[in-house]
Amino acid sequence: MKLLLLNLIFLSGSAAAVELNADGILNSLIDEFVSCVNDSAGPIHQAAMRLFWLLVPINLVISGIRCVFNGDFSDFFFSLVTSVLFTGIFYYLLSHDYAIGKSIIDSFVTMVDDDYMGPSELIDLVFNIDRQINNLMTSNVLGLVSKLQIVICMIVFSVVMFFVILRFVSIYLTAQILCVIGVFVLGFGGLKATRYLAVNYLKLLISKGLELITVLIITKTGCRILNDVIDATKLYEEGLSVLKHSECMVMIFISLFIFVLSKSLPPVMSSLMSGTSGGFETGLGLSLKKYRFLISRNSGK
Incomplete structure (x- = not known):
C-alpha cells in the first residue's frame, strides 16, 4: 500500500491531477486513488447482484430438501422465514451498493474530526517545521549544534512522521477499497453456507473504522505537539533562545513516540471486532429456534 502511494506520484497519466509540491499533496493522492477505485464500483455491484440471486434459489432448494427428509413441516416453515428474512437483509445492503460501507467509515472519521486536525494538517506542520529549521540554519541561530546534526535530525524526524501519515492513509484507503470491492462478498449472503x-x-x-478513529486521534495529538514545536522555533527565530543538541533529540523522540502509538494502538482497537463470534445471524437464528421450540411444545399439549 505504501509503495503504491509513492508510485502514484510518478504516474505519467496522473501528472495533471498530482502535483509535486508540499501543499495539498496528501489530499491530491487520496482523491486520485479513491477516484480510481470508484470507477470499478458499478461492475462489482452488478456481479455481486448476479451471485446473490444465483445463490438465493439454491439456498431455498437445499432448505426444502433437508426439511422434506426430516419430515417436519414446522421446520420447513421456520427455514423459509429465516431464508426470506436474511435474503431481505442482504438484498437491502446490496441494493445500496457501497454507500452503507462508506457511511460506516465516514461516521468513524467525522466522529473525532471536528476541529479539522488530521493527517493533511499533520504533514503541513512537518513541512512548516522543516522550513523554519532551514531558516534557522541560514540565520546561523544554531547554538552548539552543527548544521550536519540539524540535517540528520530533520531527516529522521520527517521520515518517521511520514510513516505515521502513511499509516493513516493506508488504513483509510484500505477501508475505501473494502467499501467498493467488498460489496461482491455481500453476494454470498444469498446462501446460508x-x-x-x-x-x-x-x-x-467496523474493525477498519475503529483503526481509523484510533489513528486519527493520534494524528490530532501529533498536530497539537507539533504546534508547540513550531511555537518553540519562533523563539529561536526571534533570538530569544538558541537551538541545542538535546532539543534535536527531543524532536526525534516526539516523532518516534507518535509512530509507536500509531503502530501499536490501532491493531488493539481492531481486535475488539475480530474477537467477537457468532454475529447477528447466529443470535437471530437461536431466537427463531427457541420460538419454534415453544410453539412445538405448546402444540404438543
Missing part, C-alpha cells in the same frame, strides 16, 4: 463471508465483511468494515 457462505453467509458468514458477508457477515465477516461487515465486521471488517
Whole structure:
C-alpha cells in the first residue's frame, strides 16, 4: 500500500491531477486513488447482484430438501422465514451498493474530526517545521549544534512522521477499497453456507473504522505537539533562545513516540471486532429456534 502511494506520484497519466509540491499533496493522492477505485464500483455491484440471486434459489432448494427428509413441516416453515428474512437483509445492503460501507467509515472519521486536525494538517506542520529549521540554519541561530546534526535530525524526524501519515492513509484507503470491492462478498449472503463471508465483511468494515478513529486521534495529538514545536522555533527565530543538541533529540523522540502509538494502538482497537463470534445471524437464528421450540411444545399439549 505504501509503495503504491509513492508510485502514484510518478504516474505519467496522473501528472495533471498530482502535483509535486508540499501543499495539498496528501489530499491530491487520496482523491486520485479513491477516484480510481470508484470507477470499478458499478461492475462489482452488478456481479455481486448476479451471485446473490444465483445463490438465493439454491439456498431455498437445499432448505426444502433437508426439511422434506426430516419430515417436519414446522421446520420447513421456520427455514423459509429465516431464508426470506436474511435474503431481505442482504438484498437491502446490496441494493445500496457501497454507500452503507462508506457511511460506516465516514461516521468513524467525522466522529473525532471536528476541529479539522488530521493527517493533511499533520504533514503541513512537518513541512512548516522543516522550513523554519532551514531558516534557522541560514540565520546561523544554531547554538552548539552543527548544521550536519540539524540535517540528520530533520531527516529522521520527517521520515518517521511520514510513516505515521502513511499509516493513516493506508488504513483509510484500505477501508475505501473494502467499501467498493467488498460489496461482491455481500453476494454470498444469498446462501446460508457462505453467509458468514458477508457477515465477516461487515465486521471488517467496523474493525477498519475503529483503526481509523484510533489513528486519527493520534494524528490530532501529533498536530497539537507539533504546534508547540513550531511555537518553540519562533523563539529561536526571534533570538530569544538558541537551538541545542538535546532539543534535536527531543524532536526525534516526539516523532518516534507518535509512530509507536500509531503502530501499536490501532491493531488493539481492531481486535475488539475480530474477537467477537457468532454475529447477528447466529443470535437471530437461536431466537427463531427457541420460538419454534415453544410453539412445538405448546402444540404438543
